[in-house]
Amino acid sequence: DIQMTQSPSSLSASVGDRVTITCRASQGISNYLAWFQQKPGKAPKSLIYAASNLQSGVPSKFSGSGSGTDFTLTISSLQPEDFATYYCQQYDSYPITFGQGTRLEIK
Amino acid sequence: EVQLLESGGGFVQPGGSLRLSCAASGFTFSSYAMTWVRQAPGKGLEWVSGISSSGVSTFYADSLKGRFTISRDNSKNTLFLQMNSLRAEDTAIYYCTSKGGGYWGQGTLVTVSS
Numbered sequence: 001d002i003q004m005t006q007s008p009s010s011l012s013a014s015v016g017d018r019v020t021i022t023c024r025a026s027q028g029i030s031n032y033l034a035w036f037q038q039k040p041g042k043a044p045k046s047l048i049y050a051a052s053n054l055q056s057g058v059p060s061k062f063s064g065s066g067s068g069t070d071f072t073l074t075i076s077s078l079q080p081e082d083f084a085t086y087y088c089q090q091y092d093s094y095p096i097t098f099g100q101g102t103r104l105e106i107k
Numbered sequence: 108e109v110q111l112l113e114s115g116g117g118f119v120q121p122g123g124s125l126r127l128s129c130a131a132s133g134f135t136f137s138s139y140a141m142t143w144v145r146q147a148p149g150k151g152l153e154w155v156s157g158i159s160s161s162g163v164s165t166f167y168a169d170s171l172k173g174r175f176t177i178s179r180d181n182s183k184n185t186l187f188l189q190m191n192s193l194r195a196e197d198t199a200i201y202y203c204t205s206k207g208g209g210y211w212g213q214g215t216l217v218t219v220s221s
Contacts, residue, residue, distance in 0.1 A: 089152070
C-alpha cells in the first residue's frame with residue numbers, strides 16, 4: 001500500500017499569511033494526487049486534482065505542485081473561511097490512501 | 108449541477124447489515140469510477156471501496172475482510188455498498204465520491220452499537 005505522509009499535522013497562522021502543506025508518498029504516484037478541504041460537520045470539498053489543477057470554482061489563492069513522491073498545497077492570503085482541515089489523497093493505485101490531515105488554525 | 112445523494116445509513120446492532128445507496132445526477136455517471144470513503148467520529152478520511160466505471164472491477168480496503176460489497180447500476184445512476192457483519196468500529200459517516208474526489212456526496216451516518 002502507498003503511505004501518504006502529510007505535514008504538519010497542525011498549523012497556526014494569521015489572516016493574510018501564506019501557508020504551505022506538504023504530502024509525501026511512500027512510492028511514486030506520478031501526478032495522481034488530490035487535495036481536499038473539510039470544515040466541521042461538512043463533507044470534504046475538492047480543491048486540487050492531478051497535483052496542480054484547480055477544481056472549477058476554487059479560488060486561485062489555492063495552488064498545488066509536485067510530481068512523483070513530493071507534493072505541496074499552498075494557500076496565499078489566508079482568510080477566515082480558509083481555516084479548516086486539509087487532506088491529500090493518492091489515487092494512482094488501489095488501495096486509495098489519504099494523508100492524516102492538517103488542521104489549519106487561526107493564530 | 109452535480110449531485111451525489113447517499114441514503115440507507117442508520118442505527119444497527121453489531122453483526123447486522125445495511126445497504127447504502129448513492130444516487131448520482133448532473134454528470135455522466137457511467138463514465139466515472141466511484142468510491143466509498145468513511146470518516147469515524149473525530150478521525151480522518153479512510154477509503155473503503157472502489158468500483159470501475161463499468162462495474163467489472165471492484166476494490167476493497169484490507170481492513171474490511173470481505174464484509175462489504177460495492178456495486179453499481181449504471182442504468183439507474185446509482186452506487187451501492189452492502190455492509191454485512193457490522194462492527195462498532197464501522198461507525199462513521201460514509202461518503203460516496205468519484206475516483207479522484209472531484210465529486211462528493213453529503214454523507215450518510217452509520218452507527219453500530221448494542
